[in-house]
Amino acid sequence: MPAGAALGILAALLAANAAARDGCPRSTPENERRLADPPPASARIAVDVVLLRGTGWSRDVVERRLGRLGAVLRQCGVRLDAAITEASAPGAATRPLYDRARAQAPNGLGTITRALRTSARPVLFYIGPFEDNPGQATSRPRFDSAGLDEVDTAWVPYGLGEGGAHACYLVDAHELVHTLADVGHPSLEYDGPRRARKEDPPYPGEQDGGLMAGNPGARTNVLGASVCDRLRKGPFAERL
Numbered sequence: 754m755p756a757g758a759a760l761g762i763l764a765a766l767l768a769a770n771a772a773a774r775d776g777c778p779r780s781t782p783e784n785e786r787r788l789a790d791p792p793p794a795s796a797r798i799a800v801d802v803v804l805l806r807g808t809g810w811s812r813d814v815v816e817r818r819l820g821r822l823g824a825v826l827r828q829c830g831v832r833l834d835a836a837i838t839e840a841s842a843p844g845a846a847t848r849p850l851y852d853r854a855r856a857q858a859p860n861g862l863g864t865i866t867r868a869l870r871t872s873a874r875p876v877l878f879y880i881g882p883f884e885d886n887p888g889q890a891t892s893r894p895r896f897d898s899a900g901l902d903e904v905d906t907a908w909v910p911y912g913l914g915e916g917g918a919h920a921c922y923l924v925d926a927h928e929l930v931h932t933l934a935d936v937g938h939p940s941l942e943y944d945g946p947r948r949a950r951k952e953d954p955p956y957p958g959e960q961d962g963g964l965m966a967g968n969p970g971a972r973t974n975v976l977g978a979s980v981c982d983r984l985r986k987g988p989f990a991e992r993l
């Protein structure tokens with residue numbers, strides 16, 4: 754056996770041990786490898802990041818999370834360029850409403866986006882916990898929000914994503930990829946057909962699971978090839 758092959762097997766065994774230790778779900782070896790050893794960037798996506806003041810988020814913490822977010826997107830050969838702005842929400846509403854029907858309320862997502870969006874780029878908001886749905890993050894991709902003020906946004910409430918249900922993946926990345934790749938939850942393998950939302954756009958790669966799995970307990974930071982493809986060819990990507 755060539756030394757390289759022996760080392761490869763050793764690396765695989767070590768990776769398997771790590772998997773057993775952290776207790777997180779595993780994807781295919783090919784997908785896992787892409788996350789650990791990303792390809793050169795072939796596209797870039799620029800997003801605006803809005804940190805709402807008075808929510809608990811600090812610039813340092815947001816910058817650190819954006820660093821992790823960039824590492825997640827790099828597995829797809831995508832470079833994330835994020836510009837942070839600190840802002841006050843309309844009426845200083847630090848706790849937006851999750852409810853879609855109330856998007857035009859003073860602290861609805863539509864009102865906040867309309868007041869604070871400064872470009873055509875997608876916006877990632879760091880906010881306080883939703884007033885009507887604490888513990889939930891969300892996004893508004895085109896497939897379900899085209900034509901609405903809050904389209905092309907993702908929302909991460911303070912306190913979300915540190916351990917617990919989010920121990921194995923970055924919630925910021927899950928929500929932003931919904932928007933940047935314009936995808937729903939494809940993972941029939943985890944959720945079963947009954948839980949696949951009928952409005953989610955169909956695309957190949959239902960075995961991908963990983964970051965976009967419908968069941969939060971099944972999520973990891975790994976992205977499958979089909980979601981990566983949609984990120985690189987999506988409406989926000991510029992080829993490098």
Ligand SMILES: [Zn+2]
Pocket residue numbers: 927928931938
């Ligand atoms: Zn989701």
